[in-house]
Amino acid sequence: MASESKQDPDSGHVEQPIGGAVDILRNESAADALEVVTQLEPVEKFSKRMIQLYLICGFIFLGSTMSGLDGALMGNLLAMPAFQRQFAADIVGVKTGLISSMYAIGSVCALPFVGPCTDNWGRRVGMMIGCVFVVMGVIIQGTSHQLPQYLAGRFFIGFGGSVAHVACPSYVVEFSHPVNRGVLTGLYNCCYYLGSVLAAATLRGCVHYTTNASWLIPTWIQMVLPALLLIGCPFVPESPRWLYVHGQKAKCQEYLTKYHGNDNPDSLYVQLQLREFEEELELDGADKRWWDYRALFNSRPAAYRAILCAVAVSVFSQWSGQAGVTYFLPAMLSTTGIKDATTVLNINLGITITSGVAACTGASCMDRFGRRKMLISCCAVLTLLWAGMLGGTGAYYTSKNTSAAQASIAFVFFIGIVFSAAYTPLQALYPAEVLSFEQRAKGMALQNMAGNAAGLVNQFALPVALGKIAWKTYFVYLGTCFFMVIYYYFLMVETKGHTLEELNEIFKARNPRKASLAKEKVNETVAQVQELKSV
Numbered sequence: 001m002a003s004e005s006k007q008d009p010d011s012g013h014v015e016q017p018i019g020g021a022v023d024i025l026r027n028e029s030a031a032d033a034l035e036v037v038t039q040l041e042p043v044e045k046f047s048k049r050m051i052q053l054y055l056i057c058g059f060i061f062l063g064s065t066m067s068g069l070d071g072a073l074m075g076n077l078l079a080m081p082a083f084q085r086q087f088a089a090d091i092v093g094v095k096t097g098l099i100s101s102m103y104a105i106g107s108v109c110a111l112p113f114v115g116p117c118t119d120n121w122g123r124r125v126g127m128m129i130g131c132v133f134v135v136m137g138v139i140i141q142g143t144s145h146q147l148p149q150y151l152a153g154r155f156f157i158g159f160g161g162s163v164a165h166v167a168c169p170s171y172v173v174e175f176s177h178p179v180n181r182g183v184l185t186g187l188y189n190c191c192y193y194l195g196s197v198l199a200a201a202t203l204r205g206c207v208h209y210t211t212n213a214s215w216l217i218p219t220w221i222q223m224v225l226p227a228l229l230l231i232g233c234p235f236v237p238e239s240p241r242w243l244y245v246h247g248q249k250a251k252c253q254e255y256l257t258k259y260h261g262n263d264n265p266d267s268l269y270v271q272l273q274l275r276e277f278e279e280e281l282e283l284d285g286a287d288k289r290w291w292d293y294r295a296l297f298n299s300r301p302a303a304y305r306a307i308l309c310a311v312a313v314s315v316f317s318q319w320s321g322q323a324g325v326t327y328f329l330p331a332m333l334s335t336t337g338i339k340d341a342t343t344v345l346n347i348n349l350g351i352t353i354t355s356g357v358a359a360c361t362g363a364s365c366m367d368r369f370g371r372r373k374m375l376i377s378c379c380a381v382l383t384l385l386w387a388g389m390l391g392g393t394g395a396y397y398t399s400k401n402t403s404a405a406q407a408s409i410a411f412v413f414f415i416g417i418v419f420s421a422a423y424t425p426l427q428a429l430y431p432a433e434v435l436s437f438e439q440r441a442k443g444m445a446l447q448n449m450a451g452n453a454a455g456l457v458n459q460f461a462l463p464v465a466l467g468k469i470a471w472k473t474y475f476v477y478l479g480t481c482f483f484m485v486i487y488y489y490f491l492m493v494e495t496k497g498h499t500l501e502e503l504n505e506i507f508k509a510r511n512p513r514k515a516s517l518a519k520e521k522v523n524e525t526v527a528q529v530q531e532l533k534s535v
Contacts, residue, residue, distance in 0.1 A: 063168030068195025106158025114445035126167030133160025186363030186425030193356030276501035314451035321477035362421030378422035393471035
């Protein structure tokens with residue numbers, strides 16, 4: 001199949017005549033297009049260009065380490081005696097809630113600035129701006145002697161982290177090859193645990209210090225990975241979709257041909273995506289106007305994507321109970337009778353490693369089982385685990401049953417593992433997939449704000465609840481996880497097997513969930529395209 005590209009030397013505009021094969025594909029339902037192309041043109045997963053693509057995306061994964069570092073640090077710095085003396089803090093109480101929640105407050109305040117940073121100036125610039133604020137926040141934290149300065153540092157880390165957490169997954173989901181988009185973007189958030197393991201190992205190594213070094217060393221470690229990302233961002237290619245909608249169509253086609261077509265301009269993947277960009281991407285959309293958030297709510301499909309899908313997954317991930325394991329592990333373990341700082345840090349390191357393995361395993365299964373099945377199964381199992389946690393801690397509190405308390409520790413591990421297998425990869429993957437390009441940056445900012453707002457409820461209320469009603473707090477998580485199973489079953493749209501632009505048609509359907517699950521016959525289309533290619 002031959003297809004020649006023509007370029008206007010003055011305007012840089014690329015005319016891409018699409019061959020008859022792609023015309024046939026576009027006449028088929030949106031659900032079929034990618035499956036047909038995958039059968040006709042199997043991807044060489046370990047070609048030179050695909051390996052380069054993996055390395056580029058893997059480098060951007062460093063953006064995910066920021067929240068992992070913060071979560072592991074703040075979940076355990078509060079157990080450090082030197083930290084408690086320096087800032088008059090404890091593992092529970094109002095001050096503890098303020099220290100933990102300042103990161104989320106900074107994230108929420110970043111919302112108005114995410115659009116200009118990532119839509120107007122590009123995904124790479126957004127990543128760099130986020131990293132600058134994180135580095136600045138660490139410097140403020142590391143030089144603080146009083147609580148207000150320390151809180152200011154946490155605010156800037158949260159602010160920068162919010163910008164980076166929109167730009168990085170947006171870049172990965174847009175730059176990934178359509179065939180392995182689910183795995184790559186799912187693995188992005190798994191690097192949360194790279195940050196967590198680094199923090200947990202550093203904390204464990206500093207536990208024997210009795211001076212401020214016990215918390216200052218882990219604090220300064222927060223700056224290393226964001227600084228590396230900041231230095232490397234100018235050297236990675238920009239998102240092809242961002243280039244297309246900003247008039248750089250020749251550069252867009254060049255990157256698609258290089259990384260998605262394995263240097264073949266006639267690749268069906270390249271031609272299909274260019275046709276989809278032409279039909280679906282708005283060249284003068286709301287992403288060009290930093291103040292315009294109407295694209296998130298101006299139609300039923302838009303609201304379904306932004307609120308019922310992207311925001312819902314972000315909020316529910318915070319209310320599944322994992323936030324307690326992350327930020328308030330010492331307080332949770334105190335409900336099982338464990339209060340020794342060294343024991344808490346050993347358990348934290350173990351949970352971090354096992355959860356990281358579970359997250360990578362879950363991400364590798366995303367394109368096999370689909371997003372919907374993974375989340376429904378995760379929430380169903382979490383419901384049972386929280387019931388077990390309730391039983392164990394309740395028995396310890398009411399009858400001092402130490403065996404039940406020890407069993408509860410196992411449930412803490414299992415909760416972290418099950419959550420990580422589904423929610424960790426999907427927190428970044430699913431919102432980035434369901435949002436259209438016009439919505440993506442602002443929608444990711446909105447879901448990030450909603451998630452952090454939901455996290456504020458945890459970070460203010462959970463330490464107080466654990467201090468007041470102890471083990472009975474887990475009733476809340478049991479109920480919310482059960483509700484999530486029902487919600488996901490009836491409303492969640494499956495994104496597996498669809499290109500990002502194909503999802504536009506699915507969300508326009510009367511019932512997007514059913515449309516996303518519909519299976520069409522593709523053999524006839526495959527035969528038609530093969531016949532055309534052989535002519």
